[in-house]
Amino acid sequence: MHDAASGVVPYHAHQFDDAEQQYQTSTLGMWLFLGQEVLFFGAVFATYFYYFFLYPDAFEAASNHLSLTLGAFNTVVLIGSSLTMVFAVHAAQHGTKRAQMAWLVATMILGIVFLCVKAYEYTHKFHEGLVPGELFTYHGPDAPQHQLFLCLYFAMTGLHALHMIIGIGILAALVLLANRDWFNAGYYSPVEMTGLYWHFVDLVWIFLFPLLYLIGRH
Amino acid sequence: MTETVVHEAHDASVNYLNADYGVRSWLFTKDHKRIGLLYLASITVFFALGGLAALMIRLDLLTPAGDLVRDDTYNKLFTMHGVVMIFLFLIPSIPAVIGNFVLPLMIGARDLAFPRLNLASWYIFNIGALFAAWALLAGGIDTGWTFYTPYSTMSSNSNVLSGAFGAFITGFASILTGVNFIATIHRMRAPGLTWNRLPLFVWAMYATSIIFILGTPVIAITLLLMMIERAFHIGLFDPALGGDPILFQHLFWFYSHPAVYIMILPSMGVISEIITCFSRNRIFGYSFIAASSIAIALIGFLVWGHHMFVSGQSANASLIFSLLSFFVAIPSAIKVFNWTATLYRGSVRLQAPMVYALGFIGLFTIGGLTGLFLSTLATDVHLHDTYFVVAHFHYIMVGGALMGYLGAIHFWWPKMTGRLYNETLAKIAAIIVFVGFNLTFFPQFVLGFLGMPRRYHVYPDEFQVLNVFSTAGASILGIGYLLPVLYLIWSMRYGPKAEANHWGAVGLEWQTSSPPPTENFDHTPVVTSEPYDYREPVEVKKVA
Amino acid sequence: MSEQKDSTSVTGEQHSISVPTYLAVFGALMVLTAVTVVSAHIDLGHFNIVVALIIAVTKATLVVTYFMHLRYGTNMTRAVLISGVIAVFLLMGIAIDDLRNRHTRTYLPFIGALNGVRPPNAPLPPHPPEE
């Protein structure tokens, strides 16, 4: 086994024959879960495209309710957090405990910054009376379609934010485990799996940003 | 034949049942066999709840005026029957009970890939099921299991939110089971067990898990959007605010049609196992049956529109969906022909599992062929939303999936509990179920062609005669389902002990003791021959 | 299908991606974000969303191949992702095609011809002579 040289005996559960099989199986299991998440967000994107096809102009007009700068800033923050996550996984394999914890905490901080910006946008919508439902006070042209767009906006970014919160929770757990020297070259799959999940959440935002923020700018 | 001879287990008396005692050992078990039994207990409770609702409906339909219950109570009854039977019984039945128990044994693994995830799936299932059951019992839901908008979001004042939330949660239990099965089948097969030596039940579980992974999230989102629409009146599906109720139907049926394949594919896998064992014959057309399982799972995602031919969907889409629906009928036909051909020049023993299997073939054939009526455009316009549709999907789900499930329970019972049930009583129960089923649902085909719409609490007088036949059949069917519960529970305590390979079957799961040790095998078996190789009769090795 | 139990294939470490590659990918993602924001301000009519989606797909493939190590993953993991994406396209494609044809009663040509029916979205006959 490759890690015999580094003197680290890889841990593997009783149902696996060796750590190699455990790593392969957990990677496949994570990708299956992400395949299901593709459909989970895919169904909401399908609803979005269905109504975008039905009301293209109304949706483009409604997209101007959202602030482009905050959206762009959030995109940069999230791609940054993907980078720090990649370094965290790298550190889990090769790096020291301190490096692992540093990169994990950096990822969490960027994630929290993203959520704060999101929270600010949501409260801004409340004040402007743009929250779909009874509080919707926008009475311009195509008001129902604007409400539909904003409902889809809240549904999609809400689901995405929920996934972010779960991700940050898992990262916090990893920081504690890293503190107890769990991860080394022989056993780092929890960090790698969380990395896959985090990159997927970033992937969803990469599609959300143009569809929600950029369609009305021309 | 497997090379390794099953020799003296280190201590034959210790198996997964008596390895550990106490409630904690069951509620926090990570053993796939125990989780299978936990699922068996949960879904049997819900089967009873759904069955009770069915009997109430049939009793109420005895008279054209529907004197047993009021209108809205009847609507709540058929919704309870639908939601409980589909989400809480049929979808988890074979994958979660038989699949959890038998799949690792069949591929020579010590457990599923992610045991903790498997236990989490049981807990998530129970939380969601309790939510749904509470919603159904405390006031009920009156939208039907399809939750069509705008009725479910605008004008129904029943517990739609909590019921839909319950169904939403149980969806994640299916997803976790799907992830577990695919990862296990891909990565944890015994040495020598290549893809074309996999038992056909494992192929069926693989196909079902594909649908679990790709289909279930879409129903989760559909129910979520419906709940948001109902809570905030935002106009997602509300036509007055620019929404489109037909989009809800698209999203709903994108999952719900593959879901009917989730219910029938596992039974097909079970039937392949039972037919080969009880006719002591190699399966006829192994690769065709395996390939048609995967084909059904994949083509199943293309055909959802045949539920919407008269819903205002464009005629062009209806034509496309009708054409594709015929493609999905072909693999099912191939399977039925291959099963029948497996009996040829075999040595057929008509024991209880085989009675269920032959009953399955008969009823599933009728169910499949009546499906052609509903994918043909012209006849579906007349037959849609009538009792013809009710009879069709009961022939598939009760005649097919449930017969397959009962056959599987009887076939693997000696392996699960190490006990034997009373053979003659089991055969009598199987025949009662077969007769009761036909008397219940065949008259409904005629009712459907006559034009009696489904979900009707009161109906014109000329339909009464056939409804009385149907109710009579339902009571026989009810008795038929009670019998197995009785004699199987009886056999747990008093049944004679079963040997390791009671039926003389060839699968890997029969190479270990009954009930198997917690680690399943003393050491991982090596597979050398192709599946269902019944060349020389397997002399049953005595274990301890 | 992937081989039975590929004890031969190495885990991800042997192919662990070097830090400079990660930084390069990060840089590319930043550039593409800027490009998509700029291109959104150019009025291309209905092509704006197409361009935005193309850029988003390229960013997504970058993240998936490098950050998520799919480049060195097994075929099965790629198959899972691709089948998920295909299923989403299936749902969107047929639902929107249904929406597009809802008011125009177009028929598959060979069916319409069988029946001598004029496909209604064919051009209307010239103005009928006054009765």
Add this chain to the structure above:
Amino acid sequence: MIGRFSLLPEQASTIAGQVDALYFFLVALSAFFSVLIAVAVIAFAIHFRQSKDRQVVPSGEGFLALEITWTVIPFILVMIIFGWGARIFVTMHTPPDDAMQVYVVGKQWMWKLQHVEGRREINELHIPVGRPVKLLMTSEDVIHSFYVPAFRVKQDAVPGRYTSMWFQADKVGEYHLFCAEFCGTQHARMIGRVVVMEPAEFQAWLSGTKGSGGDMVASGQALFEQLGCQSCHQGETGARGPALAGLFNKQVTLADGRTVVADDTYLRESILNPQAAVVAGYQPIMPTFKGLVSEEGLLELMTYIKSLPAPKTIPADATEPGKTHAMLPVHGGQG
């Protein structure tokens, strides 16, 4: 007939015979294959039952030729069935041009029907035998489904848009009308009768006691004036709104360059959501009438608009903006 037990439903429309022919072909096919499989299973089970002395030699893996035959034969059969079913479906979806128009509005737990000549009915539809009838349907609340088993026709009435269906009764009598899509507590009580009468008898019934209002065109014109539509749509040059005479089923070019056919849905959308499709050459100033006009009022307005005869001197494309054409506000003639 209603109330008499029989195992076969009435055939009372031109399409019923064709649908039943296909239905019985499918019944025969299913019976054949079911019996074939059942007999094969029982015969094999008995003939090859387990007997102590016989040494079991399992059969081969499976014969490719046999597998191909029982794949190709079902495939050909189902393709035949598909073509046959699709052909009838297409005829079901193509109403003849001379069909008699009836408007149907589904409302929670009753059917409101209205003939163009003005007679209104609840849960009852009187139609002449031998004449095609075209229904234009919508719903005021949830999805309902207009289902007449004897005519073998069914179509959902979806709120927020129009769906249509047609049939031609060819047997006098009374037939069941059901609601087939679950719509709430009294879904089972939302039923009624379709009464097919001789043409003469039908005319007598139609012109008998006048329904609640005059004929639809007259009440449509009254609503047209009451809502002040003619202030913009009086058809003169320089009018603020496009001319409506002879507009129905004509190509209309919109402000954003798209051309659409001015069918029922276009008229309804233009009244309820005018900003969605503004005609080229006009300003989007038309207010929405959503909430001001009931479903029946909408149908009356549309009947009135459809009844405005196209003026004589119209060149090929009447809606070319800026085209001047003389148009006398003709009093609503027979639609």
